[in-house]
Amino acid sequence: MVDTYKHKGMRQKLVNGIRNKGIKDERVLSAINKIPRHLFLDSSFLQFAYEDKPFPIGSGQTISQPYTVAFQSELLDIKKGIKVLEIGTGSGYQACVLEEMGAKVFSIERQKKLFTKTKAFLKKLGYQSKVFYGDGNKGLATFAPFDRILITAAAPEIADALIEQLKPGGIMVVPYGDGKVQSMIKITKKESGEIVKEDYGHFSFVPLLKDKAND
Numbered sequence: 001m002v003d004t005y006k007h008k009g010m011r012q013k014l015v016n017g018i019r020n021k022g023i024k025d026e027r028v029l030s031a032i033n034k035i036p037r038h039l040f041l042d043s044s045f046l047q048f049a050y051e052d053k054p055f056p057i058g059s060g061q062t063i064s065q066p067y068t069v070a071f072q073s074e075l076l077d078i079k080k081g082i083k084v085l086e087i088g089t090g091s092g093y094q095a096c097v098l099e100e101m102g103a104k105v106f107s108i109e110r111q112k113k114l115f116t117k118t119k120a121f122l123k124k125l126g127y128q129s130k131v132f133y134g135d136g137n138k139g140l141a142t143f144a145p146f147d148r149i150l151i152t153a154a155a156p157e158i159a160d161a162l163i164e165q166l167k168p169g170g171i172m173v174v175p176y177g178d179g180k181v182q183s184m185i186k187i188t189k190k191e192s193g194e195i196v197k198e199d200y201g202h203f204s205f206v207p208l209l210k211d212k213a214n215d
């Protein structure tokens with residue numbers, strides 16, 4: 001669990017690269033600068049950990065590309081102390097970015113193996129984000145409503161349960177679509193309950209699947 005000056009230097013370069021690609025929210029950039037991403041990869045190949053690319057994390061899943069993590073985090077407009085529900089815990093990296101930004105994070109993972117591994121790993125790193133095993137399409141009724149909801153897998157449809165669990169005034173960010181490429185949609189639930197959708201361009205995610213995996 002070492003984080004050397006070399007890692008820190010590579011991270012700073014990664015952050016500069018993401019900033020050059022258009023990310024402006026300094027809270028996002030500073031969170032990425034703090035988190036030792038190399039510890040979230042199965043094999044700690046330095047050259048991959050701090051490249052702006054997705055990387056396999058086992059169980060057929062990937063840790064999202066840092067730019068994508070930054071883009072979704074910026075769209076969420078995180079404020080200190082707000083409650084965020086993340087669907088698709090994966091490696092836990094995105095959850096940590098949101099936590100570093102001051103959010104209280106609740107994250108759901110459908111793959112039992114990943115869930116078990118990531119839950120233990122986040123605890124070891126000292127993060128407080130709460131990880132749950134289940135189908136994210138159902139949300140987390142017990143802890144609802146949420147100020148923000150983030151889906152980190154390609155969603156062919158947006159479950160009504162998630163819209164219901166979003167607070168009035170809240171924001172949900174979802175890569176929407178069932179093809180290879182999805183549209184990043186920001187959904188705002190106005191105080192009146194009215195739903196407004198904005199399209200922020202194309203991204204590519206692994207699919208959001210229904211129900212829990214049988215593993």
Ligand code: SAH
Pocket residue numbers: 061062063064087088089090091092093094095108109110111114134135136137152153206207208209210211
């Ligand atoms: N946010 C992650 C990357 C997520 S990859 C990170 O920072 O590393 C997408 C994840 O969504 C995978 O781990 C996959 O198992 C999970 N997933 C897919 N369908 C799901 C569902 N219905 N509910 C919860 N998680 C789901």
